[in-house]
Amino acid sequence: MKKLLLSIALVGVAVMVSCSTEKKAEDKGAELKAKIENCTNPDSLKVYVEQAKDYAEKLIKDGKDDAAQAFLNEVTPAVKDKDPMAAVAFTGLDLEAKADSAFEAAKESAKNLADSTSKAVSDKVSDVKDAASKAASDAKDKASDAVDAAKAKAADAAQAGADKVKDLMGK
Numbered sequence: 296m297k298k299l300l301l302s303i304a305l306v307g308v309a310v311m312v313s314c315s316t317e318k319k320a321e322d323k324g325a326e327l328k329a330k331i332e333n334c335t336n337p338d339s340l341k342v343y344v345e346q347a348k349d350y351a352e353k354l355i356k357d358g359k360d361d362a363a364q365a366f367l368n369e370v371t372p373a374v375k376d377k378d379p380m381a382a383v384a385f386t387g388l389d390l391e392a393k394a395d396s397a398f399e400a401a402k403e404s405a406k407n408l409a410d411s412t413s414k415a416v417s418d419k420v421s422d423v424k425d426a427a428s429k430a431a432s433d434a435k436d437k438a439s440d441a442v443d444a445a446k447a448k449a450a451d452a453a454q455a456g457a458d459k460v461k462d463l464m465g466k
Contacts, residue, residue: 327350347366
C-alpha cells in the first residue's frame with residue numbers, strides 16, 4: 296500500500312513539475328514585458344532589455360520564430376517609450392529582416408547560377424561553332440586538294456594521250 300501511494304505521489308510531482316516548467320516559459324515573456332513597462336531606473340531597464348533579448352534568442356534557437364517575433368512586437372514599443380536607444384538591442388533579432396536578407400541572398404545566388412550557366416552554355420556553343428567551322432574549313436581544303444590532284448591527273452593523262460597520238464602520227 297505504501298509503495299502504491301508513493302508511486303502515485305511521484306507521478307503527481309512529475310506532472311506538477313512539467314506543467315510548472317511550461318507555465319514558467321510562457322510567463323517569462325509576460326514577466327519581462329511587465330518589468331520593462333514598470334521600470335523607472337535606466338540601469339535596470341538595460342538589464343531587462345538584455346534579458347528580453349536573451350529570451351527572444353532562446354525562442355529562436357528553439358525554433359519558435361513566430362513566438363519570438365510576437366514577443367519582440369509586444370516588448371519593443373514599451374522599450375522605445377522608456378529609452379529609444381535601448382530598443383536598438385532588438386535590431387539584430389528582427390526576424391523579418393533576416394528572412395528578407397535570406398531571400399535576397401537566395402535570389403542573388405540563383406542569379407549568379409543562371410549567369411554562370413548561361414556563360415557556360417554560351418562558351419560550349421562557341422566551342423561547337425568553332426569546331427564545326429574548323430571541320431568545314433578542313434573539308435573544304437581537302438576537297439580543293441582533291442580537285443587539284445584530279446585536275447593534275449587529268450592534265451597528265453591528257454598530255455600522255457597527246458604524246459601517244461603524236462608518236463603514232465609521227466611514225
